[in-house]
Amino acid sequence: MFRFKVELKNIFIKFEKFVNFKTKNNTQIVSKMCIEKAYDIWAKQYDTNNNRTRDLDIKATKETLSKYSFNSVLELGCGTGKNTKWLLTKARYVLGIDFSKEMLKIAEEKINNETVEFKKADINKKWEIENKTFDLITSSLTLEHIRNLNHIFKQAHTQLKDNGLFFLSELHPFKQYTGTKAQYDTINGTKELEVYTHHTSEYIKCAKKNGFKIVEINEWFDDITKKTIPRLITIVFKKNRNV
């Protein structure tokens, strides 16, 4: 009986890993276990499909980071290198990490330059970046796929120089409350990626706990009237010294 129960549990876990759940409007939700694979599929159209979040993110990233100086950058979830290209106009060295080999392939094709390195890695695990600390760590549209934010802030603190900056740009939690998720189109319909909602207070609590202070926080809207729900939130944190 016990063995039967264990077997049944294993079958259920396997099912959970591989099944795609269908919602009413024919959108499929790609389960959490398949995020890496989903980006491998999305990669080819990531830069060209209609994506207001992606487009607003590059604007928010440039407008926010233009006023800071940095030589070395660690970019988490660099994807196809959309922001890497711009970061390289300000930095002498950028290391982009991502767990999707197809997203990285496009980034490498796009940016062939000795001031940039790309590395395949899962940021949920310990970051294997030895003997390097950075002036700036950036993360755009990636943390919604990460359950344990504390791990990210902890690792970021280790990899930053004193007074180094940690910039994040994410789908605004208000937008997430309305059900908006990362999504892409396939011939079989739209695929929505399973995501985690991180409330603004969670970012702030994790940052404080791991030795960061807030430098600036901004909300980014689809139109200039700012009457709609904000699409993005950006926060710049600074690593405290002596923590």
Ligand SMILES: C[S@@+](CC[C@H](N)C(=O)[O-])C[C@H]1O[C@@H](n2cnc3c(N)ncnc32)[C@H](O)[C@@H]1O
């Ligand atoms: C929406 S894309 C954003 C890409 C890029 N930052 C941009 O703004 O265009 C999210 C990226 O995060 C990567 N990603 C998600 N979870 C990850 C993880 N645990 N480790 C490494 N990369 C991850 C995905 O492969 C994908 O390239």
